[in-house]
Amino acid sequence: EAEVAQSPRYKITEKSQAVAFWCDPISGHATLYWYRQILGQGPELLVQFQDESVVDDSQLPKDRFSAERLKGVDSTLKIQPAELGDSAMYLCASSFYEGAGTEAFFGQGTRLTVV
Amino acid sequence: AQRVTQPEKLLSVFKGAPVELKCNYSYSGSPELFWYVQYSRQRLQLLLRHISRESIKGFTADLNKGETSFHLKKPFAQEEDSAMYYCALSGRRDDKIIFGKGTRLHILP
Secondary structure (H helix, E strand, C coil), X not given: CCCCEEECCEEEXXXXXXXXXXXXXXXXXXXXXXXXXXXXXXXXXXEEEECCEEEECCCCCCCCEEEECCCCCCEEEEXXXXXXXXXXXXXXXXECCCCCCCCCEECCCEEEEEC | CCEEECCCCEEEEECCCCEEECCEEECCCCCEEEEEEECCCCCCEEEEEHHHCCCECCEEEEEECCCCEEEEEECCXXXXXXXXXXXXXXXXXXXXXXXXXXXXXXXEC
């Protein structure tokens, strides 16, 4: 069964350093999401792509975060410089639009710890 | 503003007892509602969606537009139901998905 792949699973970085996460969605899924999940809270949408285009990045802290999906397939989320408050689980998800009620498929996530 | 509210952070229920996880939403328009579940050490996955009107693992959820609620119910809890449950919504014209903060369901033996 096809799954969304994310790497690395865990990342520890010092504050002010740069960090990057990678996501490979399910083949054929045009929509890709990056979510941030702080411990004890629900996933918060950071950015949504449709193919290679950003359709929503209203909650992305653009002074330090960037995301790209150059060929409309895999995607990279970058933080530079990392801050202590960025410690969280970063989830990637993808979907194939089937109209209303489309299901999103999630990766295992990358747990980031900033020290 | 689009918002999903799950008032309970933790819900403990005895095995065999009925379960109800509450979800209220705020959305200008007609959203699609979902319940996602995350079992221990597993990835977040879809449990059920309003549009399918299906019962998954004995769970059902009814959309009440008057009360803007989408509560998740199961008549008899099982130990394997212990997990984090997230209520979510998306718009009919886009597939941006907004999640609630989640409720941890703990089934007591």
